[in-house]
Amino acid sequence: MRTLTAIAGNTQRLDGGSMFGNAPKAVWQRWIEPDDDNRIPLACRAMLVREETRTVLFETGIGAFFEPKLKYRFGVLEPGHVLLENLEKAGTPHEEIDVVVLSHLHFDHAGGLLSPWTEDGDLTLLFPKARFVVGQEAWDRARHPHPRDRASFIPGLNQLLEESGRLEVVTGETSEVLGDGYRFHYSHGHTPGLMLTEVAMAGGPVVFAGDLVPGMPWVHLPITMGYDRYPEMLIDEKKVLYEALVPKGLRLFFTHDPETALAKVKVDERGRYRGAEGLAEPRDLES
Numbered sequence: 001m002r003t004l005t006a007i008a009g010n011t012q013r014l015d016g017g018s019m020f021g022n023a024p025k026a027v028w029q030r031w032i033e034p035d036d037d038n039r040i041p042l043a044c045r046a047m048l049v050r051e052e053t054r055t056v057l058f059e060t061g062i063g064a065f066f067e068p069k070l071k072y073r074f075g076v077l078e079p080g081h082v083l084l085e086n087l088e089k090a091g092t093p094h095e096e097i098d099v100v101v102l103s104h105l106h107f108d109h110a111g112g113l114l115s116p117w118t119e120d121g122d123l124t125l126l127f128p129k130a131r132f133v134v135g136q137e138a139w140d141r142a143r144h145p146h147p148r149d150r151a152s153f154i155p156g157l158n159q160l161l162e163e164s165g166r167l168e169v170v171t172g173e174t175s176e177v178l179g180d181g182y183r184f185h186y187s188h189g190h191t192p193g194l195m196l197t198e199v200a201m202a203g204g205p206v207v208f209a210g211d212l213v214p215g216m217p218w219v220h221l222p223i224t225m226g227y228d229r230y231p232e233m234l235i236d237e238k239k240v241l242y243e244a245l246v247p248k249g250l251r252l253f254f255t256h257d258p259e260t261a262l263a264k265v266k267v268d269e270r271g272r273y274r275g276a277e278g279l280a281e282p283r284d285l286e287s
């Protein structure tokens with residue numbers, strides 16, 4: 001049996017226009033209200049799956065590794081490492097997590113792997129006993145970024161993961177570390193090799209949607225982010241995922257939605273895909 005819980009991490013505020021790609025502000029401001037600087041609040045939420053004998057964490061959010069100037073730039077307001085605090089409150093401190101799965105290594109997904117920033121600038125890896133699962137293409141991209149997304153990666157993180165001796169870089173649909181009940185889908189429209197994990201659950205599959213579908217408004221096929229490399233490709237990839245899994249009761253776990261952690265994907269009366277039955281805090285959802 002598995003249970004699934006959402007664990008909140010540090011939040012960010014990013015430019016609303018960048019988050020909604022070519023959607024006009026008149027449209028997106030109805031979904032998430034911007035502040036006076038046109039920024040919108042975004043979560044960096046992790047998904048915790050508890051099994052009988054181990055715990056698996058999907059992503060670690062932005063964390064607190066940024067120096068104060070960069071924290072300010074990305075609108076991170078909390079002083080500490082919120083995910084660590086919340087893992088502790090949930091009874092699973094980071095020292096006890098067995099597996100951490102990373103969809104890709106952009107800093108707002110992997111930064112929480114690191115200890116909070118200090119004056120001396122040393123970065124240390126948290127999660128001392130966890131195995132880390134990363135897709136091959138996402139791993140390669142972090143080692144050799146493109147000029148367009150170089151600033152989204154954390155220098156030195158690859159080396160720390162490699163030196164831990166606890167890294168599994170996966171190429172196919174499954175992971176040796178994770179084993180049965182977990183299957184990967186890959187998407188390339190946001191970043192090469194974005195790895196989306198499908199978790200088999202009793203009420204239908206749950207997919208950790210990463211940056212393919214960062215929140216409820218992006219469930220709708222044409223809505224993409226300005227950060228995506230190939231928005232049209234991303235739209236086609238969303239459609240393939242929905243067509244395969246919506247008939248089986250697909251639920252998406254959102255890392256960035258400020259309100260909703262988990263929702264069903266349904267087809268409305270006009271044939272459009274929509275998020276439905278959203279849950280703000282799914283707690284111990286059972287498999």
Ligand SMILES: [Zn+2]
Nearest residue numbers: 104106191211
């Ligand atoms: Zn990303």
